[in-house]
Amino acid sequence: MGDHSGRFDVMEDQDLQHLPTPCALVDLERVERNCRAMAATARRLGVRLRPHVKTHKCIEAGRLQRADAPGIAVSTLAEARHFAAAGFRDITYAVPIAPERLPEAVEIGRGIDRLSVLVDGAVAVAAAERAAVAAGVRVSVFLKVDCGYGRAGVDPESPAAFALARRLAASPQLDFRGLLTHGGHSYGSRSVAESRQAAAQEAAAPVAFAEALRREGVEVPEVSVGSTPTCTALAGEVEDGADTVGGPGAPWEGVTEIRPGNYIFFDVHQAAVGSCRLSDVAFSVLVTVISHHSERNRLLVNAGSLALSADPGPRHIDPHCGFGVVADLTGEPIAGLRLSSLSQEHGWVEAVSGDGAALAAFPVGIRLRILPNHSCLAAALHDRYHVLRQGRLVAEWRPVRGW
């Protein structure tokens, strides 16, 4: 593997010539490398890794992530049910739960060691307590904290946040697991330096809140943070340091676990932010050229917004970025081509030079790969992933869908 991960000789590649297009490809060497790197980052930061499975939603990928992690995070109860049935026993449902879904969450949790849910207000807390009483169990809860992203979560400096945390900790029906935040504004970063700032902000708010609560005698077992941009940004910061950089003075002192997810596949957005290289992107869509009109500087591939998602990509970094990166069958980006537009089942490719003659190498029938702008959204559009090792098909993974 090493530098050759994910590369192989196109001429010998029979499988990629025969899969029906469009279809989803996963490069297993890249997945394994990405998983090893994030596990190493967590060890060196001195935090536990709780991988988020929302990007892939399939058991096999979750098992690769779990090799170094005791638990997982999920984005839907459908994922929770699916992974619980496959033997994953410590699951955090990392989206504020709709009160109506609490009985279902409690039921899933009964079959495993722990399903933790997220609350950020009194209505959900009361619903969790009712569900606990009805089922005769204690419900594990995290208090969602806003760290400046402004999405969900209590303001950790507000009196209401303190009151809610005290109530969670004191409730006989609830098992208060601690504080959880998501620095989603890191997706707006333009550089690793900005992601590091987001990382500092992401940890500062819940760590300070946890310390304040502990001073009041409230036990706060966990402080859970970390998105792919913030974790990879800190990885760069620590990579020249000691084997372990956790502990006092460490970048995320006071943090107990991280929950990145996208890193298993990465994507064009993450490469633009500096979280990875394009050669780390492990998910792509295999396509065929279906129309070719060099006179109008246009070729079409048979993947549109239903195979790639309509995600516009990191336009805050590159206003001219396309709807994905056009690559050859090895996954190597093809210079000079731009995926300029998508309709439902068509992807529009043009030569950046404006000279359609540059498209001559890609006639109707030739196959290409598209690296997606946002792998979480693109992967969710496919009911199976064709898994490759050294360019040969070695497995088919089926993600779980719905909610």
Place this chain on the structure above:
Amino acid sequence: MGDHSGRFDVMEDQDLQHLPTPCALVDLERVERNCRAMAATARRLGVRLRPHVKTHKCIEAGRLQRADAPGIAVSTLAEARHFAAAGFRDITYAVPIAPERLPEAVEIGRGIDRLSVLVDGAVAVAAAERAAVAAGVRVSVFLKVDCGYGRAGVDPESPAAFALARRLAASPQLDFRGLLTHGGHSYGSRSVAESRQAAAQEAAAPVAFAEALRREGVEVPEVSVGSTPTCTALAGEVEDGADTVGGPGAPWEGVTEIRPGNYIFFDVHQAAVGSCRLSDVAFSVLVTVISHHSERNRLLVNAGSLALSADPGPRHIDPHCGFGVVADLTGEPIAGLRLSSLSQEHGWVEAVSGDGAALAAFPVGIRLRILPNHSCLAAALHDRYHVLRQGRLVAEWRPVRGW
């Protein structure tokens, strides 16, 4: 029905209070009304209606459309297979076919009266002939014509287009069905007037090309045009005219069939363009408020880009349009709320006024509907549609997925 189509008393609506959220809703009265209106438009234009099923991809909706139509158009071979198995016998696969998929298309076509494929270049024509020889059948083909959209299709004024049409008509392996175009630039219209201009352009190119071919003795049975914006724009033009406005001098003289699809559901984009009213939108996503922070003018619903798609909406008309329209349980838009952002499983709602106090009426646990920006993309994210009549659940429809 009439003016009350799709409206009902919320207090009596038990089904909408019990469906797990997020989930897809279809208002059957609106679907039926939209289907009747498009059938009437086709009759008055003097053209056949060949509804496109790409928006809903389910048999039940296709049957409602077929009541007034002999055939359908599809956007994937998966749809072709699914509808053929359900008794749909005249299908046009209205995307240029990847040469590799021709044997599969021929196989589907053998089981029904006709599966027509689209070609716009010599490579695909040769592949169609090979597939026909291999299967011992003739393959029905349309020549895709560009009408100014610039996506797929031959330039109808080019010598190459004439040569290709002659070759199709002369091929013993092929059944040349005629010319087909898609005025996709109508989706960039800002008004009905602009859609009418697009409609004129959409028909002019293939009609003139068909006439030129006929002067050379080439038989051109069909001229197939029409998207939802162009068809509805012309409907407005003809609605005060005679019962039939086809024939010489009619808006689309020379056109034989239209292939609109989105009209069955419509969406926020179509309403902005003037193709429909928001009260015609028949597809929506039922959501629950999961987080409420009026102090930061924010509430969150449990539908993000995986339940609604990341389609940014008609920003060319309204730069401040949201990622869908927030509506109450009857489907009535709620003034003053904006769906300002989406993440994977979260929708961010704010008060347009900037005053979060306006969110007080929507606490955690309350249910809302989101009318999608683009129903074709949003519907494709759901594995079932909950079908309502008078607000009561009357059916569950399952769309076909994949390619």
